[in-house]
Amino acid sequence: MKFIIAIIQPHRLDAVREALLAIDINGLTVTEVRGYGRQKGHKEIYRGAEYTISFVPKLKIEIAVPSNRADEVVSAIRNAARSGKVGDGKIFVFDLLQTLRVRTGETDGDAL
Amino acid sequence: MDSGDTAWILISSVLVLMMTLPALGFFYAGLVQAKNVLSVLIQCVAIACLVSVLWFACGYSLGRATIHAGTHLPESVFVMFQMTFAIITPALIIGAYVERIRYSAVLLISGLWLLVVYVPVTHWIWGGGWLAAKGTMDYAGGLVVHLTAGISALVIAWRLGPREGFPRINPPHAPWMVMVGAAMLWVGWFGFNAGSALRAGGDAGMTMLTTHLSAATATLVWMAIEWIGFGKPSLVGAVTGTVAGLATVTPASGFVGPVGGVVLGIAGSVVCYGAVHVVKRGLRTDDALDVLGVHGVGGTLGILLLPFLVSLGIGGVPLARPIWDQFLVQLESVGVVGLWSVVATLMIVLLTARLVGLRVSKEDEIQGLDFSSHGETGYNVNI
Numbered sequence: 001m002k003f004i005i006a007i008i009q010p011h012r013l014d015a016v017r018e019a020l021l022a023i024d025i026n027g028l029t030v031t032e033v034r035g036y037g038r039q040k041g042h043k044e045i046y047r048g049a050e051y052t053i054s055f056v057p058k059l060k061i062e063i064a065v066p067s068n069r070a071d072e073v074v075s076a077i078r079n080a081a082r083s084g085k086v087g088d089g090k091i092f093v094f095d096l097l098q099t100l101r102v103r104t105g106e107t108d109g110d111a112l
Numbered sequence: 113m114d115s116g117d118t119a120w121i122l123i124s125s126v127l128v129l130m131m132t133l134p135a136l137g138f139f140y141a142g143l144v145q146a147k148n149v150l151s152v153l154i155q156c157v158a159i160a161c162l163v164s165v166l167w168f169a170c171g172y173s174l175g176r177a178t179i180h181a182g183t184h185l186p187e188s189v190f191v192m193f194q195m196t197f198a199i200i201t202p203a204l205i206i207g208a209y210v211e212r213i214r215y216s217a218v219l220l221i222s223g224l225w226l227l228v229v230y231v232p233v234t235h236w237i238w239g240g241g242w243l244a245a246k247g248t249m250d251y252a253g254g255l256v257v258h259l260t261a262g263i264s265a266l267v268i269a270w271r272l273g274p275r276e277g278f279p280r281i282n283p284p285h286a287p288w289m290v291m292v293g294a295a296m297l298w299v300g301w302f303g304f305n306a307g308s309a310l311r312a313g314g315d316a317g318m319t320m321l322t323t324h325l326s327a328a329t330a331t332l333v334w335m336a337i338e339w340i341g342f343g344k345p346s347l348v349g350a351v352t353g354t355v356a357g358l359a360t361v362t363p364a365s366g367f368v369g370p371v372g373g374v375v376l377g378i379a380g381s382v383v384c385y386g387a388v389h390v391v392k393r394g395l396r397t398d399d400a401l402d403v404l405g406v407h408g409v410g411g412t413l414g415i416l417l418l419p420f421l422v423s424l425g426i427g428g429v430p431l432a433r434p435i436w437d438q439f440l441v442q443l444e445s446v447g448v449v450g451l452w453s454v455v456a457t458l459m460i461v462l463l464t465a466r467l468v469g470l471r472v473s474k475e476d477e478i479q480g481l482d483f484s485s486h487g488e489t490g491y492n493v494n495i
Contacts (some may be wrong), residue, residue: 044283047347047388047402048338051283 001096002070006061007035007089008081013059019080020063025073029062036086039087058089063112064096114184120312121185121193127303128196132160132203135300139293139355140207141346143401146285147480148211149490155215159203159222159324166226167195175231176239183310193307194234200304201257208265212275212477215485216468224460229260231342233449247432248445249418251319252308254363255449262408263450264457266391266399271461272470274398276477281400287348294351301358305365319366319464322373323358326365329377336425345349356418359410364418372421374382379417380410403414412450415442461467 013030017045020028034055041054066075074091082088101111134159137156141149162169168191176194183190202222209218234256236243250256275281284290334353335345360380361373368376388405391397399405419438422431431438464470471477476484483489 045338045342045344045346046283046287047352048341048349048385049279049388049392052280053283 001099001112002065002067003094003096004061004063004065004070004073004077005092006063006077006081006095007033007058007091008077009083009088010057010059012081012083012088013061015049015080016061016077019076020073023076023110025063025065025069025076027063031060031062033058037087037090040059056087064099066109066112113186114311116312117184117310118186118189120316121189121307121310124307125189125193125196127300128200128307129160130192131297131300131304132156132196132480135293135296136200136203136206138289139297139351140210140401142289142291142293143207143284144210144468145282145445145480146490147482149285149482150214150486150488151481152206152210154209154486155206155218156203158219159206160199162219162223163202163226165201167191167198167222171198171226171231175229177415179238179240185310197257197304198226198230198234199251201253201261202226204257204261204403204407205268207403208269208399209272210400211481212471213272214469215468215481216473217295217464220464220468221460224463225264225457228456228460229264229453230256233260233452236449237445243445243448246445247438247441249367249438249442250363250415250445251366252305252362254359254415256443258359258362258407258411259415259446259449260453262404262406262411262453263453265403265408266395266397267454267457268461269397269399271458271465272398274396275400276474278398279392279396284348290348291351294354298354298358301327305362309366312371315366318369322368322370323365324372325370326357326361326377326380327354327375327465329432330354330360330381333357333378333381334385337381353381353385356380356406356410359407360384360414360417362411363414364421367418368421369440372418375421376414376417379413383413384410409413412446415446418442427495450464 034057036054036056039056041052044051044053063073070093074093077091085104098108099111100107116228133156137153141144141152144152172191172194186402202225237248237250237256238244302320305323306316309316309319331350331353332355335350338349339345357377360447361376364372364376384406387409391399391402391405416439419431419435419442472481472484
């Protein structure tokens, strides 16, 4: 099993969700996060004064998938999340040791 | 007694109290960081209550009692209407010292400031005092309210020192709240300016129209300045323009007519926009929410421009003396009121520093005044 964390632009969430539904991936977790990468924040102007916003709002998506589907999911997320501009985010893939569905007690592949 | 006049001033009192509770509170609370939102709101509430009691105890008798005889109003209504002005003036100063001041210092400074700055100045200009005798024109408070508050704000901000990290401060936490506050101030200002006619009638109507046009014009102008300068018109900028236009037209609103209102709206936005930057960069003083740049400068600008805009032809009222003579009277009044505000506020601040201290500790400031001074937090979402 693989665990995928994707940091994406907030306005790409619907596109990513639809892309994952289209390849029959059901279930993901979304968190509002802030951070910076090469984009290094941005500037906002209030009353003519410039404020540097170091930590830019992003969304973090977390998905657990069977190992054989990881590449397909990663490319689906990438295609949906990409706008081509700096700040599109990153995707991280981890090995997942164990999964357990709370209601039934099913584990691993059955629980995904 | 006239029931129509009485009804209008009763309504105006309600409108002007709304300018402090909650309009000014929203306007300022939206501009600060999320960790200080409640501290600003409680400062507004406490100042409103403290000033009310002081006004009842002695402020009204000292400041305004002598001119009630000239109105058609029951004295209870007149006391209440003037009380709402006394409330908002020290509350305006909150914008200078937010996010770092000790709460006990807010109470002490505000109470002393009402008695030592607001009461004498209001007597000089509106209570039949020596500036009234000289012929100073201040319809609804360019000197009495905006200049005194703006100058005193700068003095307090200077003695208090800047916020931790200044000038790299986090941006306003809730711009939408700033707009709600500004919009309520705008409506409340009709009671402030048109109520200052002290009668229900054509004077009040013309004053309201003039006030509204100044606010609308100033908003458009500030928006245009930002649009040209930065490529985008911002909400916070637009509503700051609204308040700048309202402050600028205040002393002139009953004298200059609607065209004068438009002119003052343009001048107010352009000059206040510049003033905000001079205070922030030039003076390097952390007048956090621009009390001097918007209120002090706007009110003073209106005081100085009004002799030139008074004209019967555009709906205003006649001047009692030649334009330049009136201008010199206005200029002298600005100097005297400004100087009094500086000296008296400095004394109050030095005394307060000695008695209770001005600032919270650095740790408390970084944690935020909501929790460190008041034991509450503004936003408790689920967990």
